[in-house]
Amino acid sequence: xxxxxxxxxxxxxxxxxNEEHFESSDFLKDIVIGMSDGLTVPFALAAGLSGAVDSTKxxxxxxxAEIIAGSIAMGLGGFLAGKTETDHYQSELRREYYxxxxxxxxxxxxxxEIFEDLGLSQNSVDIIMDELSKDKDKWVKFMMRFELGxxxxxxxxxMKSALNIGGAYIVGGLIPLSTYAIFNDVKTGFMYSVVITLxxxxxxxxxxxxxxxxxxxxxxxxxxxxxxxxxxxxFFVAQWFEHM
Amino acid sequence: xxxxxxxxxxxxxxxxxNEEHFESSDFLKDIVIGMSDGLTVPFALAAGLSGAVDSTKxxxxxxxAEIIAGSIAMGLGGFLAGKTETDHYQSELRREYYxxxxxxxxxxxxxxEIFEDLGLSQNSVDIIMDELSKDKDKWVKFMMRFELGxxxxxxxxxMKSALNIGGAYIVGGLIPLSTYAIFNDVKTGFMYSVVITLxxxxxxxxxxxxxxxxxxxxxxxxxxxxxxxxxxxxFFVAQWFEHM
Numbered sequence: 001x002x003x004x005x006x007x008x009x010x011x012x013x014x015x016x017x018n019e020e021h022f023e024s025s026d027f028l029k030d031i032v033i034g035m036s037d038g039l040t041v042p043f044a045l046a047a048g049l050s051g052a053v054d055s056t057k058x059x060x061x062x063x064x065a066e067i068i069a070g071s072i073a074m075g076l077g078g079f080l081a082g083k084t085e086t087d088h089y090q091s092e093l094r095r096e097y098y099x100x101x102x103x104x105x106x107x108x109x110x111x112x113e114i115f116e117d118l119g120l121s122q123n124s125v126d127i128i129m130d131e132l133s134k135d136k137d138k139w140v141k142f143m144m145r146f147e148l149g150x151x152x153x154x155x156x157x158x159m160k161s162a163l164n165i166g167g168a169y170i171v172g173g174l175i176p177l178s179t180y181a182i183f184n185d186v187k188t189g190f191m192y193s194v195v196i197t198l199x200x201x202x203x204x205x206x207x208x209x210x211x212x213x214x215x216x217x218x219x220x221x222x223x224x225x226x227x228x229x230x231x232x233x234x235f236f237v238a239q240w241f242e243h244m
Numbered sequence: 245x246x247x248x249x250x251x252x253x254x255x256x257x258x259x260x261x262n263e264e265h266f267e268s269s270d271f272l273k274d275i276v277i278g279m280s281d282g283l284t285v286p287f288a289l290a291a292g293l294s295g296a297v298d299s300t301k302x303x304x305x306x307x308x309a310e311i312i313a314g315s316i317a318m319g320l321g322g323f324l325a326g327k328t329e330t331d332h333y334q335s336e337l338r339r340e341y342y343x344x345x346x347x348x349x350x351x352x353x354x355x356x357e358i359f360e361d362l363g364l365s366q367n368s369v370d371i372i373m374d375e376l377s378k379d380k381d382k383w384v385k386f387m388m389r390f391e392l393g394x395x396x397x398x399x400x401x402x403m404k405s406a407l408n409i410g411g412a413y414i415v416g417g418l419i420p421l422s423t424y425a426i427f428n429d430v431k432t433g434f435m436y437s438v439v440i441t442l443x444x445x446x447x448x449x450x451x452x453x454x455x456x457x458x459x460x461x462x463x464x465x466x467x468x469x470x471x472x473x474x475x476x477x478x479f480f481v482a483q484w485f486e487h488m
Binding site: 049060064070084087230238 | 280281284285287288289291292293296297301302304305306308309310312313314316317318320321324328331332335362363364365367368371372375376378379382385386389390393395453456457458463466470473474475477478479481482485486
């Protein structure tokens with residue numbers, strides 16, 4: 001559920017090698033998004049119920065229902081968000097072509113401002129604008145990327161992304177639940193669930209932060225802390241709620 | 245949990261009015277992210293448990309634990325992702341300054357390629373590069389934005405965003421749970437929960453898609469369909485699991 005505040009991947013449009021790097025980082029990002037929530041939310045839900053009910057069957061049923069609900073919400077939600085992004089790109093593209101054809105002077109002025117903001121002189125901007133406005137495809141491409149900040153979305157990504165995120169959520173969610181199935185006792189299941197999930201969050205946080213070039217150790221502690229905070233809060237609120 | 249595939253907001257760096265529009269759309273995006281998952285996952289969890297247990301207290305306890313866990317995972321996760329983005333921007337900024345100072349020719353070549361890709365002639369690119377490389381701050385700013393696709397993140401946003409997303413998740417999650425508390429009977433609570441949550445998802449989907457400029461009616465049906473699919477899947481899997 002960490003949503004759209006992840007660091008933007010680097011965009012190197014001219015370089016085949018880097019585009020590959022870009023794709024593999026999309027895959028990793030999907031896994032990170034799915035797995036960090038999958039490890040955290042079913043873990044915290046199970047921990048919360050452990051403070052309130054005494055049947056592992058209820059905890060496992062709730063956990064499985066949550067994993068199904070969460071993976072569908074994340075996967076399908078991600079898929080439809082990807083479709084929306086594609087639609088949005090296409091409609092903005094049509095609008096830019098329309099504006100370039102019907103209000104070229106307005107568009108030229110918007111374009112000039114981008115270059116002037118970079119500190120280029122009037123003379124240079126004149127030269128650039130003369131060349132850029134000759135080729136409407138290039139001009140629109142420039143406006144899409146540098147005025148609107150939009151890159152052409154990859155349509156196939158939406159489906160792949162949905163499966164990656166949903167799958168990672170399921171895998172992550174089964175880890176904290178597994179101990180309740182193994183020990184068939186709420187207290188023991190809870191204890192081991194806390195231990196293995198915090199270890200899993202630590203390892204996951206370590207590699208996640210290594211991949212994005214951040215300090216892996218502090219990232220590992222941070223990731224573990226979110227999971228622990230969510231589980232502790234769910235535990236105490238559920239207990240309070242049950243005794244109300 | 246829909247994550248980072250939402251349409252990019254428009255970036256109009258030179259225009260005060262549009263920056264305001266950008267900020268308010270950040271707020272709306274937070275609400276959309278939190279509310280769409282808040283309406284979907286606790287709804288589907290409660291629906292799933294309705295097919296497997298006969299106590300509204302268990303459903304409410306699980307639902308409340310899920311809302312706490314989900315809002316913390318989304319809110320805190322979003323906050324830390326925002327901090328990571330800020331760190332990432334700062335470290336890339338340092339690297340660009342380092343490269344501009346120590347390998348100016350390599351950086352110039354990378355910069356040239358961006359302009360050449362727009363179809364500008366060698367002559368224009370020469371003029372631009374002469375001017376751009378005179379002011380290192382402008383040059384680095386250009387590389388950050390147009391080579392790496394990075395905008396300076398707003399540090400205050402991370403905390404605001406966490407509260408918006410977490411709060412919207414809680415508000416969204418209380419809607420499907422409320423009927424179980426009101427009717428104190430699983431079947432009746434479930435029935436009314438399905439009705440009011442599907443209506444809420446429809447209304448929410450309508451306005452969400454209106455705001456992002458998509459067809460509101462098809463967006464409303466799409467949003468409702470995700471919630472219904474998640475709830476139906478959770479219901480049948482939990483029932484199957486309970487009877488296993």
